[in-house]
Amino acid sequence: MFTVTVTNxxxxxxxxxxxxxxxxxWLNTGGEDVQLKNLRGKIVLLDFWTFCCVNCLHVLDxxxxxxxxxxxxxxxxGVHSPKFVHEADPAALRAAVERYEVRHPVFDDPExxxxxxxxxxxxxxLVLVDPxxxxxxxxxxxxxxxxxxxxxxxLVEEHESKGTLHRGDGPYVxxxxxxxxxxxxxxxxxxxxxxxxxxxTRNHSVVELAADGETVIRRIGDxxxxxxxxxxxxxxEPSGIALLPKDVAAQVGYDAVVADTVNHLLxxxxxxxxxxxxxxxxxxxxxxxxxxGPAREIDLSSPWDVVWWRDGVIVAMAGNHxxxxxxxxxxxxxxxxxxxxxxxxxxxxxxxxxxQTSGLAATEERLWLVDSETSALRWIDADLTVHTAIGKGLFxxxxxxxxxxxxxxxxxxxxxxxQDGTVAIADTYNGAIRRYDPETREVSTLAxxxxEPSGIATIDGRIAVVVSAAHRIEFPIAPGDEQRIAGQAHQVxxxxxELRPGxxxxxxxxxxxxxxxxxxxxxxxxxxxxxxxxxELLVDGAxxxxxxxxxITLANIDNGVLHVVAQAASxxxxxxxxxxxxxxxxxxxxxxxxxADTGLRRLPLVMGGMDD
Numbered sequence: 001m002f003t004v005t006v007t008n009x010x011x012x013x014x015x016x017x018x019x020x021x022x023x024x025x026w027l028n029t030g031g032e033d034v035q036l037k038n039l040r041g042k043i044v045l046l047d048f049w050t051f052c053c054v055n056c057l058h059v060l061d062x063x064x065x066x067x068x069x070x071x072x073x074x075x076x077x078g079v080h081s082p083k084f085v086h087e088a089d090p091a092a093l094r095a096a097v098e099r100y101e102v103r104h105p106v107f108d109d110p111e112x113x114x115x116x117x118x119x120x121x122x123x124x125x126l127v128l129v130d131p132x133x134x135x136x137x138x139x140x141x142x143x144x145x146x147x148x149x150x151x152x153x154x155l156v157e158e159h160e161s162k163g164t165l166h167r168g169d170g171p172y173v174x175x176x177x178x179x180x181x182x183x184x185x186x187x188x189x190x191x192x193x194x195x196x197x198x199x200x201t202r203n204h205s206v207v208e209l210a211a212d213g214e215t216v217i218r219r220i221g222d223x224x225x226x227x228x229x230x231x232x233x234x235x236x237e238p239s240g241i242a243l244l245p246k247d248v249a250a251q252v253g254y255d256a257v258v259a260d261t262v263n264h265l266l267x268x269x270x271x272x273x274x275x276x277x278x279x280x281x282x283x284x285x286x287x288x289x290x291x292x293g294p295a296r297e298i299d300l301s302s303p304w305d306v307v308w309w310r311d312g313v314i315v316a317m318a319g320n321h322x323x324x325x326x327x328x329x330x331x332x333x334x335x336x337x338x339x340x341x342x343x344x345x346x347x348x349x350x351x352x353x354x355x356q357t358s359g360l361a362a363t364e365e366r367l368w369l370v371d372s373e374t375s376a377l378r379w380i381d382a383d384l385t386v387h388t389a390i391g392k393g394l395f396x397x398x399x400x401x402x403x404x405x406x407x408x409x410x411x412x413x414x415x416x417x418x419q420d421g422t423v424a425i426a427d428t429y430n431g432a433i434r435r436y437d438p439e440t441r442e443v444s445t446l447a448x449x450x451x452e453p454s455g456i457a458t459i460d461g462r463i464a465v466v467v468s469a470a471h472r473i474e475f476p477i478a479p480g481d482e483q484r485i486a487g488q489a490h491q492v493x494x495x496x497x498e499l500r501p502g503x504x505x506x507x508x509x510x511x512x513x514x515x516x517x518x519x520x521x522x523x524x525x526x527x528x529x530x531x532x533x534x535x536e537l538l539v540d541g542a543x544x545x546x547x548x549x550x551x552i553t554l555a556n557i558d559n560g561v562l563h564v565v566a567q568a569a570s571x572x573x574x575x576x577x578x579x580x581x582x583x584x585x586x587x588x589x590x591x592x593x594x595x596a597d598t599g600l601r602r603l604p605l606v607m608g609g610m611d612d
Contacts, residue, residue: 018044018129019117021079023109024090027097030173034077034105036133041166043155044129045076045148048120050083051096052372052411052429054302054318054356055142056124058285060100061262062145067104070152075170076104081115083123083492084397084411086429095452095469097175099184099202101225104172112493121497121605122589128152131159131166139608141587143287147513147608154514180471181216182207186239187305187359187414187455188466188473189256191271192246196459196473197256198466199238206238206258206269211459213473220274227263227283233276236262240305240360241269242313244328252328254279257313259303266295266303266315266326280326280333285319287584288567291335295326298333305414307360309367316357316369323349323357323369337380342588343533343563344374344393352386355394359414359426359455368423370412377415377425377436389423389436390443393533394561394590395494399430399445399487407443408489409434414466416456424463426453430487433465433477445485447476496592498599501556505602506530506541508548510585511609512570519571519582529565537562537593548607556595564589566607 020036036044047063049056060078067076078097082088087096088110097106109115118127126144128137128151137151159165183202191197195217196209205221226234240259249255254268254277266280279295286299301319306326308314314336315324322338337349345353355373362368367380376391390407398408414426418435424446425434433447433456447465455466463477508528512518518525524546532538537560541552548566571582587607 015134017133018046018127018135019114021077021107021109022113022117023079023107023111025108027094027106027108028102028173028175029105029171032171032173034107034171036129039075039171040133041131041164042075042170043070043073043131043152043159043165045074046118046127046129047076047078048081048115048118048123048125048127049078050081050087050123051093051100052083052087053123054304057100058142058302058319059124059126060102062142064103066145066148066152069149070156072167072169073156073165074152075172078102078104078106079109079114080106081109081112081120081123083494084429085490086410086431092452092469094175095184098177099469101202103174105170112495116495121591122587125606128155130155131164138606138610140589140606141585143583143585144608146583147516147585150514150516182471182473184468184471185455185466185473186468187241188457188464189241189243190457190459191243194459196457196464197241197243198473199241199258199455201237201239201261201468204235204237206235206241209473213464213475218274220269220276225262227260227265229267229275229277231273231275233267235260235267238267240303240307240316242306242308244308244313248328252279253277257306257326257328259306259315261302261304261318264300264302264319266300266306266313268328279328279331286317287586291322291324291333293333295331295333300324300333304356304358305360307362307367309362314360314362314367316360318356318358318372321354321356323354337384337386340588341529341531341563341565342373342394342590343531343561344371344376344388344391345533346378346386346388349380349384349386359412361415361417361423363417368415368417370409370415370425372411372413372428375409375411377409377412377423389438389441395492395592396489397429397491398489399427399432399485400489401434401443401445401484401486404436404441404443408487410490413454414456416458416463418458418463419461424456426456426465428452428454428468433463435482444482446481448485450474450476492592494592496559496594497603498596499554499593499603500597500599500601501554501595503551503553504600506550506552506562506564507602507604508564508566509604509606509609510548510566510568512568512573513583513608515573516570516583517573519569525569527565527567531563533561533563554593554595559592559594562589562591562593562603564591564605566605568607
């Protein structure tokens, strides 16, 4: 653990040596171990991440241009500190590193030892270490690329002049990837012709397969990441696919909507011609601003799955924990459900909390969904009320069948309604297909031993499963296959923060990037929202304010979770610049807390900069 006092930018009052990384081993280094002390002369960026976390995946993409720009001076190291039990499996981590095209060394921290040594409180957290081995900057959440660019630029200038900067290659060694027809596919739907339309995620394509799940009829996309419309299209990690009703398709000129996840777009696909068009999104990730309006003028945030329900396409907006609504006939996008607060809270759709919704399925009466981060199966009924069938919250998971009240999942990514009205769940991190009966509220297991199943479709009376980490479609369920598993319950091992009951000072630390200042030209530059689970944990101090610090009053209950969402707007601090660069930084924390008479009276959360 360490504490650092920093005033402005990289002008330090205290110099604190970055602790060596302690954990299980390395990936993407050609089998070599790496020590921070041997990287003196390089600027080192530690990215504390876990592969279940969509915010962490956003940061991987944010860092790519920086890694290219500073290739000869910057060494990025992904420190993988897992949330779920499955993520601590070294084989699962190797698969994730390939799946998300991680192009820097990755350190395996399965017991969160390095996480605790660096006093990390949120995924993702970025720690910048200077060429002499001292921590100079910490940032949690997304949107820090410009701040990092400026701090790295200052470090290059400072240490080049001191002679302590060494240019050259870093320790990254690209792994060898196996070639398969499908590579980490995500979802599948059945077309009116009885074929399977599959989102071939790592191959950045959509593939049409015959009903056998193996024979390739055609590939739409050329296996390379990109963004291109037309008859030779390009995608970036597509995931969900929704078929439009035939009358709607005839009017709009495309048959299917594809969630083009990393491009933050919805794409229309004409199945007759193979032509692809962009139908919603700007290509920029939503951070703040309008959520309703013309479809191609509204930012989206990692659309993960899509399904037609009632009068439009419902979009699982995993990146900001909401559901969107796309009306292809009116060419409009709107917010359908959620507040952007991550959690498990049932209410009318506009007030409910979601947590990285990753799978959707619909009947006429209900919209079914799985929230991966709360390991939950939920539904929305016709009066637009949200209900939870299975799930306890952000920190509870496992593999347990039986009554839904005590049943547990582990990071499910897919859901489908079966012909008998029961609900099949792709229980991804348990490697299983689970079944929920809405009539009896019983949960059972239909299949196990699958490599990260992420999508389900029914075809010719059979259940087709997209087994993502096995890179294929499987039919693992035979008639009568069903079992009850009384597995272990797990909780996220992240250690809770001990706080004292009563008044606690909550402080979100944020310093604008070098050369920028907080931007209040269009209203308050900062925003802080605080809620809690259970709600009675917060006696006083809940709600939204424009200050990044607040006195909160905590009840004397055993434990709970503080949900904190903060954002800050900053712009170039130079009146001579006609069009200043502006950035919005945003982060949400789910901080597990435990009440203790010896607990802290101050809770600092670093969004950007350093805590005094």
